Amino acid sequence: MKMTEQLKKAQANLVPGAIVEEGFLGHDRRPLADIIQHDEEAFAEHGLSWDAVAERLKYLLVEGEKGLGEPVTVEGKWRVFVYEARGQFACPWEDGLFHKDSVTVQRLENGKPVGDRLVFNQLCIHMLEKHHFLEGLGSSFRLHPAALRNVLNL
Numbered sequence: 001m002k003m004t005e006q007l008k009k010a011q012a013n014l015v016p017g018a019i020v021e022e023g024f025l026g027h028d029r030r031p032l033a034d035i036i037q038h039d040e041e042a043f044a045e046h047g048l049s050w051d052a053v054a055e056r057l058k059y060l061l062v063e064g065e066k067g068l069g070e071p072v073t074v075e076g077k078w079r080v081f082v083y084e085a086r087g088q089f090a091c092p093w094e095d096g097l098f099h100k101d102s103v104t105v106q107r108l109e110n111g112k113p114v115g116d117r118l119v120f121n122q123l124c125i126h127m128l129e130k131h132h133f134l135e136g137l138g139s140s141f142r143l144h145p146a147a148l149r150n151v152l153n154l
């Protein structure tokens with residue numbers, strides 16, 4: 001994938017301190033275009049649809065907010081906890097502002113949380129949906145394709 005001007009601008013916003021203190025790239029040193037292309041390939045390998053994943057994450061966020069700060073069980077399948085945080089993040093692509101509330105989701109098996117834990121916020125959902133960006137390797141909010149498949153049950 002080519003590094004367009006738009007991607008170059010976004011990449012400059014992904015470094016530590018530009019928008020968030022720790023940045024969005026973790027220890028990943030690849031160009032943004034390569035990170036996105038690799039995750040697009042991973043989505044295809046796992047049979048994941050970007051829209052379906054985004055819809056499921058939005059649904060879990062909305063359901064989790066109903067807990068008003070307490071963990072909730074959704075459809076008997078997920079444990080969802082929404083941590084309310086003040087303020088907003090700007091998208092690194094400079095096309096919107098998103099609440100900082102963070103969501104933690106785990107799959108339930110016999111009522112007990114098991115396996116991978118997804119941690120994300122509205123900006124993560126937006127970047128996934130609009131930019132196919134899951135954050136760099138080692139970033140604390142990175143959404144691993146395999147973890148998305150395992151937890152979201154898609």
Ligand SMILES: [Zn+2]
Binds near residue numbers: 092093131
């Ligand atoms: Zn954006």
